[in-house]
Amino acid sequence: MKHILKPIASLVIVLVTFTSCNNTKKSGSNSGALSSNVAEKVFVAPGEHDEFYAFISGGYSGNLTVYGLPSGRMFKEIPVFSQFPTSGYGYSEETKPMLNTSHGFIPWGDSHHPDISQTNGEIDGRFIFINENNTPRIAKIDLQSFETTEIIEVPNSAGNHSSSFVTENTEYVVAGTRFSVPIPQRDMPIKDYKGNFQGALSFISVAPETGDMDIKFQVLMPGFNYDLSHPGRGKSHGWFFFTTYNTEEANTLLEVNASQNDKDFIAAVNWKKIEEYVNNGGGKMMPAEYAHNVYDEHTHTATSTIKKEVRVVNPTDVPGAVFFLPTPKSPHGCDVDPTGEYIVGNGKLSANLTVHSFTKMLDAIENEKFDGEAYGIPILNFEDVLAGTVEQPGLGPLHTEFDDQGNAYTTFFISSEVVKWKVGTWEVIDRKPTYYSVGHLTIPGGNSRKPQGKYMFAMNKITKDRYLPTGPEMEHSAQLYDISGDKMELLLDFPTHGEPHYAAAMRADLIKERSRKIYNLDENNHPYAAKSDAETKVVRDGNEVHIYMTTIRSHFSPDNIEGIKVGDKVFFHVTNLEQDFDVPHGFAVLGQNTSELLIMPGQTKTSVWEPTKVGVWPFYCTDFCSALHQEMQGYIRVSPKNADTPIKWSMGEDIE
């Protein structure tokens, strides 16, 4: 059971160790001649607003975080794929279905790449999508409520990484597998991976009005690893591009065995052609189990449906739909410039940066200039599709974004820098160090036809001494640069929350104007809502007890409850009667084996309590809601299992 380290491994280890730099830091603030000028650039005075929203993935937090730029302040953590004790997401009865999967309830996810919905290639601020890697899923967050409103599981997929990017009218949100697997899953030796495992690229349709998601089709590709992807736009709209690595199809020690080939591929997929094929009955339905979870803003409740089949397409059945573009070497980011002409392959083990030409690609396809095939998929000639090369830009290119002036910005993990270069001439214009080991970067509007420029931020993977220490575990660090001039200017270090892999950003206006402030109580269709004190009640149904409860500054109704018995399953259905902005109430009861509820104005949420101990137990409002918040409490009496204490409830007078 020993392993073999081939020679390349030591080279790799040297490169990696090189990233562990560790500068000495001085304590204290405000040094440097230009610090005053820089300070002003990032300062947002009390009461004023940031200019941009940045939506930064939480990575292993499973969530999505919302920041303002240029201040770098975190305004919200939106729970998406993970339980969130703060609000009760994934604990309350209404939200537990959001985390259901074909593998049952999963309390955690690994969120990576948010992408904002688009109309005509411009980001429109309606929705933001984000992928879960580990148990493949795609989520949609409504940017009026900043709530996760839909999650769809992706079957036949594993390590859902080349996701979740949208086409230029949000026709599709695309999800590509990182790990290939047996399709369908079956009991087979791991060593038979090569030629037997497959990689699914999933095209999830998004309904234009409602945003409802559905898996339209999956393209079953060879058993490579599919790393990142981006849509074509403008002239290349209708195509989608995916980087691949491990074209060696190794199944063990990939750091060595998947780093053998000089070139891997970018897979170019003409999704319009496949869509047409599918619309004409192409592909086949195969059995597949996957969850589709939808949150209803009027019942304030999620439902989960397990779907039973999915449409799959063999790419060789659709001639002219899928091609491979050779790309050095184990490319990570797959980025398309605002015009749609250039496709950048960020070959993370390559000495330079390869840019493909969409026009040349079409030309080569038309002329059938192929350099062989892989599993029946034509491979184009590297030179035939090459637009240009950025020479010796840095070590370990990972990801490229674009501004509105024809410039590109690429992160280099190993040499720990961002490099600015000119699209078309491929000349390097500027380079700035990052602290340390940058992964991805973001420019507002970056993944669209109309980048908004002004700022760029880098998301760094190593933090070390950038902040006051917090023990062995440090938050990751982002760095904000002014990119309005010829040279990039470092403005600010700001810590992130979770592990930010990727981000999407945009001007604030579109979202700000449409933001929801409360839920209308009149439109609350929750089956257990009590819309006034008169509707409050306590109803026993066998050993289930349903408490229809209301909250308003500063009391619960009812606030004295009796007749509960050990062994009961008690449902607190709590309706927040407030109709003012920013007046949530919370609810918790002593000894409950779940989280609190945090209930927004007009909402109803439900918490379950299965008391095991006889006694009189308090509940209280967990959100400091008013000057008399501390008085917002109640008691619930739990009698023995065989007691005959009748169900009674009251507020403002004693139970008799």
Place this chain on the structure above:
Amino acid sequence: MKHILKPIASLVIVLVTFTSCNNTKKSGSNSGALSSNVAEKVFVAPGEHDEFYAFISGGYSGNLTVYGLPSGRMFKEIPVFSQFPTSGYGYSEETKPMLNTSHGFIPWGDSHHPDISQTNGEIDGRFIFINENNTPRIAKIDLQSFETTEIIEVPNSAGNHSSSFVTENTEYVVAGTRFSVPIPQRDMPIKDYKGNFQGALSFISVAPETGDMDIKFQVLMPGFNYDLSHPGRGKSHGWFFFTTYNTEEANTLLEVNASQNDKDFIAAVNWKKIEEYVNNGGGKMMPAEYAHNVYDEHTHTATSTIKKEVRVVNPTDVPGAVFFLPTPKSPHGCDVDPTGEYIVGNGKLSANLTVHSFTKMLDAIENEKFDGEAYGIPILNFEDVLAGTVEQPGLGPLHTEFDDQGNAYTTFFISSEVVKWKVGTWEVIDRKPTYYSVGHLTIPGGNSRKPQGKYMFAMNKITKDRYLPTGPEMEHSAQLYDISGDKMELLLDFPTHGEPHYAAAMRADLIKERSRKIYNLDENNHPYAAKSDAETKVVRDGNEVHIYMTTIRSHFSPDNIEGIKVGDKVFFHVTNLEQDFDVPHGFAVLGQNTSELLIMPGQTKTSVWEPTKVGVWPFYCTDFCSALHQEMQGYIRVSPKNADTPIKWSMGEDIE
């Protein structure tokens, strides 16, 4: 079942509604003549460090957040009372015992008042304590590792709010009940509250060397609500002070019924006297179930023990130990000045601010000048103990802190301001508005003999328009003020995470120098650790399978595993072999019904997987660890329940 609203309620509602102010905000940054100067004051240039740590309670997040001042940047969220999917806290086998209670596993808590350990009345930066309100507990966080290392449940308590404050040599961390309950708990009518419910004040000893916590005794007080507390210091060291409200002993509609009395009390407790009484065998042991959870830094594992009894003391059995100081009106904060002479009662429904004199209190006690008693506890005369009154300072005083120049700073929730006044003359020196509805405030070193001054920050309960909107739910907002001059100067709005109730802050140096960077692999005593690739193995024991796995940049060992069957319970014991700072690895496997593991250098953590589906499933590193992070993956084969696939594992070569 109707309720009766007495006349006072409408007055209260008017006051409360008055807080919902809503200013119009302009977009854009950097306006105002002095913004450049202010910007410089809060700007910490990239690569430089903040001057102060601020530890801000997460409130209903259940956690503790760590910020830097003056930048207002959040450096870490330390999981304490709630599951934290980000790191696997409360999900991994090693950390689940930390959330055990006498009510079973509880995934959530409501954390309120952090307090840093002290030596000779000065904060020493060794530990920070924080309380859980809902299911009463006290936690201790080690400020070398920034990890929660101990949690003790508090029996006979409910809404554990007047907690967790430490005496001046950290002899005790004190926890007072907010809600009174039947002691012991029993099945009784709620309306019989008055005279029958009691309020426990718990004194938890802290071992000088190790910091180990143990409940030394509980004082069983009358059935009031105990809101906040502070230790005496200097001359008053040996005493502890607790605000009370609901001395009316109302059990319903407290916003009205607990606002009747003109004065409630501050309870003064001579804990040294009670300690002596207890050391001489005083008090009695009573049956009580409560969990004591301890995390061992060498096994990287927590254990939970259920304790079975607790020592209780009847205050009337210890003459001279407990007294009531009449204090207007429903006081919230209970604050002691740095000299220990003055005790401030922040009467939240009072028109002014009452300050008691410790010297006068001792004098009145000595002369037995009592104004009656409550449940056998002597009540002192208000005028006899009054040091002075801050007249008409504002509406709704909540909490007072002190600087190092003899000034006090009090928050006013209803009039939404911080007021600075002179200790001794009681004159108001300055007032500044807060946005909006401030709860507590913090000055570094505030709860000690030696406040460190320079900054004060206010934690506001209403946010509304202070930041870009994020739907109905907004983060709360803190505001940072420069207090080095005569007048306070507002510098910065910064959002907080969760619901910050209270905070403790201190100069960075003491903590910074002692901060732990890695765990020494040689000192890892985890029973399932594999300390090198040679120690990795897979062991079947019935339907349990234990995988001893290692991680190092950039592979898992083993990374191919076979012989797992549906119905097995698979334990992944993952040891991170790295010994460099800031190189965690993560672990997750597709379809697992728990969170990832995030494993610091030198640590071992364990995750359970009970696969329900046949197939070949990938696992991968969830933390971007190196240039070849994407290659850090493996496969595990799951065969049918009745298969005879043998257990095998490998790395770098195929399983044969």
